[in-house]
Amino acid sequence: MDAPMNVNREDVIASLGGEAVVQGMDHEARADALEDFMSGKLDAMVAARKRGKALPSVADLADKVDSRGYRRGAGRLFIHERSNQNPDADESGRTVVRLAPMPEKPTLIDFFKLRFPPAAHLLQSARLATKNGLSVEIILACLLHDAGQYLCRADHGYWGAQIVEPYVSERVAFAIKYHQALRFFPDPSVGYEYPENYLVTFGADYVPLPHVQAAYTYARNHKWYMDARMVTTNDLYSFDPNVQVEIDEFTDVIGRHFKQPKEGLGHDNSPVAHMWRTLANPDSPL
Numbered sequence: 327m328d329a330p331m332n333v334n335r336e337d338v339i340a341s342l343g344g345e346a347v348v349q350g351m352d353h354e355a356r357a358d359a360l361e362d363f364m365s366g367k368l369d370a371m372v373a374a375r376k377r378g379k380a381l382p383s384v385a386d387l388a389d390k391v392d393s394r395g396y397r398r399g400a401g402r403l404f405i406h407e408r409s410n411q412n413p414d415a416d417e418s419g420r421t422v423v424r425l426a427p428m429p430e431k432p433t434l435i436d437f438f439k440l441r442f443p444p445a446a447h448l449l450q451s452a453r454l455a456t457k458n459g460l461s462v463e464i465i466l467a468c469l470l471h472d473a474g475q476y477l478c479r480a481d482h483g484y485w486g487a488q489i490v491e492p493y494v495s496e497r498v499a500f501a502i503k504y505h506q507a508l509r510f511f512p513d514p515s516v517g518y519e520y521p522e523n524y525l526v527t528f529g530a531d532y533v534p535l536p537h538v539q540a541a542y543t544y545a546r547n548h549k550w551y552m553d554a555r556m557v558t559t560n561d562l563y564s565f566d567p568n569v570q571v572e573i574d575e576f577t578d579v580i581g582r583h584f585k586q587p588k589e590g591l592g593h594d595n596s597p598v599a600h601m602w603r604t605l606a607n608p609d610s611p612l
Protein backbone atom coordinates (compact mmCIF):
# COMPACT_ATOMS: atom_id res chain seq x y z
CA MET A 327 0.00 0.00 0.00
CA ASP A 328 1.24 3.44 -0.82
CA ALA A 329 0.65 6.51 1.31
CA PRO A 330 -2.13 8.79 0.07
CA MET A 331 -1.14 11.45 -2.46
CA ASN A 332 -3.10 14.26 -0.87
CA VAL A 333 -2.25 13.97 2.74
CA ASN A 334 -4.65 15.40 5.24
CA ARG A 335 -5.32 14.76 8.88
CA GLU A 336 -8.45 12.64 8.22
CA ASP A 337 -6.58 10.40 5.81
CA VAL A 338 -3.82 9.83 8.31
CA ILE A 339 -6.24 9.13 11.15
CA ALA A 340 -8.02 6.69 8.85
CA SER A 341 -4.73 5.03 7.94
CA LEU A 342 -3.96 4.64 11.63
CA GLY A 343 -7.10 2.60 12.16
CA GLY A 344 -9.58 5.47 12.44
CA GLU A 345 -12.06 5.50 15.27
CA ALA A 346 -10.67 2.37 16.88
CA VAL A 347 -7.31 4.01 17.50
CA VAL A 348 -8.85 7.28 18.63
CA GLN A 349 -11.15 5.50 21.06
CA GLY A 350 -8.23 3.43 22.34
CA MET A 351 -6.61 6.60 23.63
CA ASP A 352 -8.15 6.43 27.07
CA HIS A 353 -5.20 8.21 28.59
CA GLU A 354 -5.16 11.95 27.93
CA ALA A 355 -1.38 12.12 27.85
CA ARG A 356 -1.29 9.33 25.29
CA ALA A 357 -3.74 11.30 23.18
CA ASP A 358 -1.51 14.38 23.41
CA ALA A 359 1.54 12.36 22.43
CA LEU A 360 -0.29 10.91 19.47
CA GLU A 361 -1.45 14.36 18.47
CA ASP A 362 2.13 15.72 18.56
CA PHE A 363 3.34 12.73 16.63
CA MET A 364 0.70 12.99 13.91
CA SER A 365 1.08 16.72 13.34
CA GLY A 366 4.83 16.22 12.90
CA LYS A 367 4.43 13.23 10.66
CA LEU A 368 1.93 14.99 8.43
CA ASP A 369 4.48 17.71 7.68
CA ALA A 370 7.12 15.09 6.93
CA MET A 371 4.72 13.25 4.59
CA VAL A 372 3.89 16.41 2.70
CA ALA A 373 7.60 17.21 2.32
CA ALA A 374 8.42 13.63 1.23
CA ARG A 375 5.61 13.71 -1.34
CA LYS A 376 6.91 16.98 -2.75
CA ARG A 377 10.27 15.32 -3.24
CA GLY A 378 8.57 12.41 -4.97
CA LYS A 379 9.73 9.90 -2.38
CA ALA A 380 8.12 6.47 -2.48
CA LEU A 381 6.90 5.65 1.00
CA PRO A 382 6.44 2.04 2.08
CA SER A 383 3.65 1.11 4.45
CA VAL A 384 4.11 -0.87 7.67
CA ALA A 385 2.69 -3.88 5.81
CA ASP A 386 5.19 -3.44 2.94
CA LEU A 387 8.07 -3.55 5.42
CA ALA A 388 6.58 -6.51 7.29
CA ASP A 389 6.43 -8.38 3.98
CA LYS A 390 10.19 -8.09 3.64
CA VAL A 391 11.04 -9.59 7.02
CA ASP A 392 11.74 -13.07 5.66
CA SER A 393 13.61 -11.85 2.60
CA ARG A 394 16.58 -10.77 4.70
CA GLY A 395 19.24 -12.96 6.23
CA TYR A 396 19.14 -11.02 9.45
CA ARG A 397 16.69 -9.17 11.67
CA ARG A 398 16.58 -5.38 11.50
CA GLY A 399 16.96 -5.09 15.26
CA ALA A 400 20.34 -6.90 15.26
CA GLY A 401 23.33 -4.96 16.53
CA ARG A 402 25.46 -3.27 13.89
CA LEU A 403 28.56 -5.02 15.10
CA PHE A 404 27.08 -8.42 14.27
CA ILE A 405 25.80 -8.01 10.74
CA HIS A 406 26.61 -6.51 7.43
CA GLU A 407 23.24 -5.49 6.09
CA ARG A 408 24.26 -5.73 2.45
CA SER A 409 26.09 -9.02 2.48
CA ASN A 410 24.57 -11.43 4.99
CA GLN A 411 21.70 -12.48 2.82
CA ASN A 412 23.45 -12.81 -0.49
CA PRO A 413 27.21 -12.70 -1.02
CA ASP A 414 26.67 -11.16 -4.48
CA ALA A 415 24.33 -8.46 -3.26
CA ASP A 416 27.02 -5.91 -2.60
CA GLU A 417 29.29 -5.18 -5.58
CA SER A 418 32.07 -4.11 -3.27
CA GLY A 419 32.05 -7.63 -1.80
CA ARG A 420 31.93 -6.28 1.73
CA THR A 421 31.27 -8.63 4.58
CA VAL A 422 31.62 -8.05 8.29
CA VAL A 423 35.16 -6.93 9.01
CA ARG A 424 37.82 -8.92 10.83
CA LEU A 425 38.27 -7.19 14.18
CA ALA A 426 41.56 -6.24 15.74
CA PRO A 427 42.17 -7.58 19.26
CA MET A 428 41.28 -5.26 22.13
CA PRO A 429 43.90 -4.07 24.60
CA GLU A 430 43.96 -5.72 28.02
CA LYS A 431 42.20 -2.81 29.72
CA PRO A 432 40.05 -1.29 27.02
CA THR A 433 38.91 2.31 27.33
CA LEU A 434 35.93 3.97 25.71
CA ILE A 435 38.29 5.45 23.14
CA ASP A 436 39.59 1.94 22.34
CA PHE A 437 36.02 0.88 21.60
CA PHE A 438 35.58 3.88 19.32
CA LYS A 439 38.79 3.03 17.49
CA LEU A 440 38.50 -0.76 17.32
CA ARG A 441 34.82 -1.71 17.49
CA PHE A 442 32.69 1.27 16.42
CA PRO A 443 34.38 2.51 13.23
CA PRO A 444 33.62 4.49 11.27
CA ALA A 445 31.23 5.90 13.91
CA ALA A 446 30.84 8.97 11.69
CA HIS A 447 27.27 9.48 12.90
CA LEU A 448 28.31 9.67 16.56
CA LEU A 449 31.39 11.78 15.91
CA GLN A 450 29.65 14.23 13.62
CA SER A 451 26.71 14.58 16.03
CA ALA A 452 29.11 15.37 18.88
CA ARG A 453 30.99 17.85 16.70
CA LEU A 454 27.70 19.56 15.78
CA ALA A 455 26.74 19.80 19.47
CA THR A 456 30.15 21.36 20.13
CA LYS A 457 29.66 23.82 17.29
CA ASN A 458 26.24 24.69 18.68
CA GLY A 459 27.84 25.60 22.00
CA LEU A 460 26.03 22.94 24.02
CA SER A 461 27.18 21.74 27.44
CA VAL A 462 29.92 19.17 27.80
CA GLU A 463 27.38 16.66 29.11
CA ILE A 464 25.17 17.07 26.05
CA ILE A 465 28.22 16.73 23.80
CA LEU A 466 29.05 13.46 25.58
CA ALA A 467 25.42 12.30 25.26
CA CYS A 468 25.55 13.03 21.51
CA LEU A 469 28.84 11.16 21.21
CA LEU A 470 27.32 8.10 22.87
CA HIS A 471 23.66 8.37 21.88
CA ASP A 472 23.59 5.50 19.36
CA ALA A 473 26.41 3.38 20.85
CA GLY A 474 23.73 0.90 21.97
CA GLN A 475 23.06 0.17 18.29
CA TYR A 476 26.31 -1.76 18.03
CA LEU A 477 24.81 -4.24 20.47
CA CYS A 478 21.14 -4.08 19.54
CA ARG A 479 19.31 -1.68 17.26
CA ALA A 480 15.84 -2.44 18.66
CA ASP A 481 15.19 -0.13 21.63
CA HIS A 482 18.71 1.22 21.18
CA GLY A 483 18.15 4.22 23.45
CA TYR A 484 17.60 1.87 26.38
CA TRP A 485 20.58 -0.34 25.54
CA GLY A 486 22.72 2.71 24.94
CA ALA A 487 21.83 4.34 28.25
CA GLN A 488 22.31 1.07 30.12
CA ILE A 489 25.81 0.31 28.87
CA VAL A 490 27.10 3.70 30.01
CA GLU A 491 24.99 4.19 33.15
CA PRO A 492 27.74 3.23 35.66
CA TYR A 493 30.19 5.62 34.01
CA VAL A 494 28.27 8.82 33.24
CA SER A 495 26.02 11.25 35.11
CA GLU A 496 22.34 10.42 35.47
CA ARG A 497 21.62 13.33 33.20
CA VAL A 498 23.74 11.99 30.34
CA ALA A 499 22.11 8.55 30.67
CA PHE A 500 18.67 10.22 30.64
CA ALA A 501 19.44 12.12 27.44
CA ILE A 502 20.62 8.94 25.71
CA LYS A 503 17.69 6.84 26.87
CA TYR A 504 14.96 9.27 25.87
CA HIS A 505 16.38 10.50 22.56
CA GLN A 506 14.93 7.30 21.04
CA ALA A 507 11.32 8.20 21.88
CA LEU A 508 11.79 11.91 21.19
CA ARG A 509 12.92 11.21 17.63
CA PHE A 510 9.30 10.43 16.73
CA PHE A 511 7.85 13.63 18.16
CA PRO A 512 8.37 17.14 16.77
CA ASP A 513 9.23 20.15 18.87
CA PRO A 514 8.71 23.31 16.84
CA SER A 515 10.18 25.40 19.69
CA VAL A 516 13.64 24.13 18.71
CA GLY A 517 12.89 23.41 15.04
CA TYR A 518 12.84 19.64 15.45
CA GLU A 519 10.69 17.88 12.86
CA TYR A 520 9.63 14.27 12.35
CA PRO A 521 12.49 12.73 10.33
CA GLU A 522 11.50 12.06 6.74
CA ASN A 523 13.66 8.96 6.68
CA TYR A 524 11.52 7.45 9.46
CA LEU A 525 8.68 7.31 6.93
CA VAL A 526 10.87 4.95 4.92
CA THR A 527 12.40 3.09 7.86
CA PHE A 528 9.20 2.45 9.82
CA GLY A 529 6.51 2.87 7.15
CA ALA A 530 4.32 5.86 6.31
CA ASP A 531 1.45 4.66 8.49
CA TYR A 532 3.64 3.68 11.46
CA VAL A 533 2.55 4.68 14.96
CA PRO A 534 5.14 4.48 17.77
CA LEU A 535 4.61 1.63 20.21
CA PRO A 536 2.78 2.45 23.46
CA HIS A 537 6.00 2.31 25.52
CA VAL A 538 7.55 4.89 23.19
CA GLN A 539 4.52 7.18 23.48
CA ALA A 540 4.67 6.81 27.26
CA ALA A 541 8.41 7.50 27.30
CA TYR A 542 7.86 10.65 25.25
CA THR A 543 5.14 11.90 27.61
CA TYR A 544 7.38 11.19 30.61
CA ALA A 545 10.43 12.90 29.09
CA ARG A 546 8.39 15.86 27.82
CA ASN A 547 7.42 16.70 31.40
CA HIS A 548 10.85 16.03 32.90
CA LYS A 549 13.25 18.76 34.04
CA TRP A 550 15.94 17.27 31.79
CA TYR A 551 13.71 17.18 28.73
CA MET A 552 15.86 19.65 26.81
CA ASP A 553 18.98 17.51 27.32
CA ALA A 554 17.34 14.60 25.54
CA ARG A 555 15.80 16.96 22.99
CA MET A 556 19.21 18.45 22.20
CA VAL A 557 20.43 14.96 21.31
CA THR A 558 17.65 14.73 18.70
CA THR A 559 18.39 18.18 17.24
CA ASN A 560 22.08 17.26 16.85
CA ASP A 561 21.27 13.74 15.63
CA LEU A 562 22.56 14.04 12.08
CA TYR A 563 21.16 11.95 9.30
CA SER A 564 23.03 13.33 6.37
CA PHE A 565 26.76 13.39 6.66
CA ASP A 566 29.34 15.27 4.81
CA PRO A 567 31.56 12.36 3.77
CA ASN A 568 34.45 14.79 3.43
CA VAL A 569 34.26 15.86 7.05
CA GLN A 570 36.49 13.62 9.09
CA VAL A 571 36.00 13.76 12.85
CA GLU A 572 38.36 11.81 15.06
CA ILE A 573 37.51 10.51 18.51
CA ASP A 574 40.66 12.22 19.85
CA GLU A 575 38.78 15.50 19.49
CA PHE A 576 36.71 14.38 22.48
CA THR A 577 39.47 13.05 24.74
CA ASP A 578 38.94 15.92 27.15
CA VAL A 579 35.12 15.55 27.23
CA ILE A 580 35.47 11.81 27.88
CA GLY A 581 38.22 12.34 30.44
CA ARG A 582 36.08 14.75 32.42
CA HIS A 583 32.68 13.09 32.19
CA PHE A 584 33.17 9.38 31.55
CA LYS A 585 34.39 7.43 34.59
CA GLN A 586 36.66 5.00 32.84
CA PRO A 587 37.05 1.89 35.05
CA LYS A 588 40.72 1.21 35.79
CA GLU A 589 40.32 -2.53 35.04
CA GLY A 590 39.04 -1.67 31.56
CA LEU A 591 35.48 -1.73 30.20
CA GLY A 592 34.24 -5.30 30.44
CA HIS A 593 36.55 -6.24 33.32
CA ASP A 594 35.28 -4.05 36.15
CA ASN A 595 32.57 -6.43 37.34
CA SER A 596 29.91 -3.72 36.87
CA PRO A 597 26.34 -4.80 36.09
CA VAL A 598 27.02 -4.01 32.43
CA ALA A 599 30.55 -5.45 32.12
CA HIS A 600 29.24 -8.41 30.10
CA MET A 601 27.78 -6.01 27.52
CA TRP A 602 31.19 -4.46 26.93
CA ARG A 603 32.74 -7.93 26.74
CA THR A 604 30.14 -8.82 24.11
CA LEU A 605 31.08 -5.70 22.16
CA ALA A 606 34.74 -6.66 22.50
CA ASN A 607 34.10 -10.27 21.36
CA PRO A 608 31.21 -10.30 18.89
CA ASP A 609 32.72 -13.35 17.14
CA SER A 610 32.30 -15.52 20.24
CA PRO A 611 29.85 -18.37 19.50
CA LEU A 612 28.51 -18.33 23.06
Ligand SMILES: [Fe+2]
Pocket residue numbers: 471472482505506
Ligand atom coordinates in the same frame (compact mmCIF):
# COMPACT_ATOMS: atom_id res chain seq x y z
FE1 LIG B 1 19.22 7.03 17.96
Ligand SMILES: [Fe+2]
Pocket residue numbers: 447471472561562
Ligand atom coordinates in the same frame (compact mmCIF):
# COMPACT_ATOMS: atom_id res chain seq x y z
FE1 LIG C 1 21.47 9.02 15.97
